[in-house]
Amino acid sequence: MNEPASIERLPIRTHNDIVTARHAAREHSARLGFGRAYQTRLATAVSELTRNVIQYVGEGSCLIEDQVDAQGCSIRVTVEDHGPGIPDLALAMADGFSTSGGLGAGLPGTRRLVDQFQISSEPGLTRIVISIHKAP
Amino acid sequence: MKIPILRLGRLLLVSIQEDLTDNEAMQFQSDLVNKVAEIEALGVAVDITALDVVDSYMARVINDTASMVRLLGAEVVICGVQPFVAMTLIEMGRDLIGADCTFNLDQGLEQLKTRIASRGDIRFAGDEDE
Ligand SMILES: Nc1ncnc2c1ncn2[C@@H]1O[C@H](COP(=O)(O)OP(=O)(O)OP(=O)(O)O)[C@@H](O)[C@H]1O
Ligand SMILES: [Mg+2]
Numbered sequence: 098m099n100e101p102a103s104i105e106r107l108p109i110r111t112h113n114d115i116v117t118a119r120h121a122a123r124e125h126s127a128r129l130g131f132g133r134a135y136q137t138r139l140a141t142a143v144s145e146l147t148r149n150v151i152q153y154v155g156e157g158s159c160l161i162e163d164q165v166d167a168q169g170c171s172i173r174v175t176v177e178d179h180g181p182g183i184p185d186l187a188l189a190m191a192d193g194f195s196t197s198g199g200l201g202a203g204l205p206g207t208r209r210l211v212d213q214f215q216i217s218s219e220p221g222l223t224r225i226v227i228s229i230h231k232a233p
Numbered sequence: 234m235k236i237p238i239l240r241l242g243r244l245l246l247v248s249i250q251e252d253l254t255d256n257e258a259m260q261f262q263s264d265l266v267n268k269v270a271e272i273e274a275l276g277v278a279v280d281i282t283a284l285d286v287v288d289s290y291m292a293r294v295i296n297d298t299a300s301m302v303r304l305l306g307a308e309v310v311i312c313g314v315q316p317f318v319a320m321t322l323i324e325m326g327r328d329l330i331g332a333d334c335t336f337n338l339d340q341g342l343e344q345l346k347t348r349i350a351s352r353g354d355i356r357f358a359g360d361e362d363e
Contacts, residue, residue, distance in 0.1 A: 112254040119286055120252070137285060137317035141325070144288040148255070192326060202289040206325030 103163040109150045109176070118159045119144040122174060125161050129170045131231055138210040139172060139229055145203040146176040146225050152197060154180030154223075171212075173228040183218040190216070236261050238268050244345060245269060246338065248280040258294045266301045274307045276345035280338045282313030287322060292329040299332035308348045310334065312341035 105125070107118050122143040126136040143159065150157035157178030164171045183189045190208065195201035204225075208214040211227040218224070234257055239246040245268060253261065269277060279295070281287070287295070295311060302309045311334045314322075322329045335341040 112256050116252055116254055119288075123285070133317050134320055137315075137321045138324070140286045141288050141321050144286055144290075148288070148290055151255075200289045200293055200326070200329065202292075202326040202329060206289060209324050210321065 103165075105161045107159045107161070109147045109157045109159050109178075110155075112151060114159075115144055115147045115151060118147045121159075121161055122172075125163055125172050126229065129163055129165065129172060129231070131172075131229065135229055135231070139174070139227075142207040142210045142227055143174055143176070145207045146174075146227070149203055150176060150178045150180075154178040157223075167233065169230060169232040171228050171230040173226060175224060175226045177222070177224045179221055180223060182220040182223055183216075186216060186218060236264065238265060240272065241342075243272065243275040244342065245272070245274045245277045246280070246342075247277070248283070248338070250283050252284065252286065253291070255290060258291060262294055262298045262301070265298060266305070269302050269305050269307050274302075275349045276308040276310070277302050278310050278312055278338055278341035278345060280312045280341070281318075282315065282337070284318065285315060287314075287318045287330075289325065289329060292322060296329075296331050308345050308352075310341040310344050312336070312338045 105121055107121060108114060109118060119140040123136045123140040126139050147159055157176065160175040162173045164173065188194050190204050192205045193201040207227065212230050213228045215226045234251065236247060236249060247265060249261070265277065268274070299309045299311065309332060311330065311332045313336065314334055335344055
């Protein structure tokens with residue numbers, strides 16, 4: 098196997114890309130020594146966010162960045178799209194809110210799965226940044 | 234990818250062996266529901282031991298499939314939810330999976346037979362050589 102890449106940018110355009118992105122998230126977290134619980138949380142979170150891109154926008158990107166330093170290691174994932182944006186973020190973050198007949202669990206569930214969660218959205222740019230951390 | 238549906242008498246066994254795309258998950262749902270109707274299955278066991286990610290979409294597909302199968306008149310059980318999948322599902326939100334679950338396929342089959350027997354169905358559930 099090659100030297101592990103610490104930054105990986107994945108285009109999100111098809112349903113297959115959702116699978117690719119969640120596998121990549123799991124691989125990054127396994128490689129950095131996160132336990133299986135964390136691997137599963139991150140993979141699931143990435144699956145939720147990239148699916149939202151496909152479902153509500155059609156196209157976007159997923160950037161996975163590893164960071165290793167004296168404070169330990171972390172993985173940051175940025176999922177971005179240039180779609181219409183989310184008009185009411187508070188509503189979108191509420192459990193059970195869905196405009197598509199879904200469970201409305203994607204965004205609020207993702208927030209609970211990761212250590213850090215940031216969301217910003219305006220017409221033309223929705224960006225969600227999540228990360229998980231591990232002490233050295 | 235096509236998920237094989239195994240028939241055991243009037244029971245159906247499905248083992249999801251790899252991570253499914255959304256489209257494959259929908260295909261699985263309709264294949265299974267059609268098969269249940271076709272053979273008038275009494276029970277269905279769905280083994281998801283191999284799934285290491287069940288997100289809210291997959292959870293919904295599993296729940297909806299279970300509800301559809303029950304609507305047709307069959308019993309259904311989900312087998313082999315991985316511990317980390319269970320933890321993640323509960324952290325994401327309660328009740329994402331509402332169907333009955335067992336540790337593994339063996340226990341799933343036992344449970345199906347018990348349930349089929351207890352609902353007074355005299356049609357034989359498996360192992361038969363009719
Ligand atoms: N990238 C996005 N662009 C535009 N709107 C979005 C985006 N992501 C989420 N939304 C909006 O936020 C709502 C809530 O999203 P969330 O992922 O929590 O639930 P859902 O996708 O509706 O259902 P689930 O994820 O449980 O299947 C969505 O219904 C949609 O209206
Ligand atoms: Mg969603």
